[in-house]
Amino acid sequence: MPETILPVRDYDLAGTLDSGQVFRWTRSDGDSPASSWTGVVGDRVVHLTQREDGIHAETPGSAGNWDWLRHFLQSDVDLASILKTFPDDEPMRRAVAACRGLRVLRQDPWECLASFILSSTKQIVQIRQIVANLCDCFGEPIIGNARRPCLTPHALPSAEKIASLTEVQLRSCKMGFRAPNLLAAARQVAGGQFDLERLRTMSYADALHQLMALRGVGKKIGDCVLLFAYGFDSAFPVDVWVERALRELYFPKRRPSEKKLRHFAATHFGPHAGYAQQYLFHYMRTKR
């Protein structure tokens, strides 16, 4: 089985894979002290383990030069230089101290868009379950991993595949009112009316505007896709946790208006605001 070591330091694999960016990774370390995870990147099953000398990776079948994994993990980015751009205030210092090595991943755009269309008013554990249902029922099986037939991993279904389904079939995955939104997005992507690749060439504002034209995609989900799939580091998704972080950590006592809060979020956190947002999010979710 192909394997490699990514000699990366300052990388919290567990925190990163469990910080609500991706929904298909499961811990597989039993009682071992090392943090070990299994997931799917594209059409490959990957097993990752965090050790002293870096992240150990193995995948059945062919791994090529592993660039696809370095890209997904963003293991070559200089985290320290990003942290330097964070505002020098008490909330950020606390969040950074509490989430050492937290990274922002780089996902496939369709997987990211589909996942976050399904994320609306759902807890992360439930998003995981919905995405798992969707992959198990309609994703392409990944062959060569048949430990047991019922555990055959599946890729996330393509836009074309989902576009060929019915709303009733999608609802069987327990995604509720999100089903028509996912179906509509899949049809537009599969039919070529919506070009996910073209977003790469656009400005942040234009790309966000495009995404928000999709039913079920507002500012928050649009920002998640731009940050997690396209690397627009200025995107600053504000969900209930981040809003709580802003109000509690930056405006205790006062009650800033929604508009004022959005202005603060858009101007205070610098060129890598998206990273700062992820630190605040994970900090709020894991403290206490």
Next chain:
DNA sequence: GACCAGGACCATT
């Protein structure tokens, strides 16, 4: 059994 969840959207004030 309430309450809430990585929201978006539409109808009222």
Next chain:
DNA sequence: AATGGTCATGGT
């Protein structure tokens, strides 16, 4: 511009 209801579902 700011609230309020609605949409499904299940964990805590």
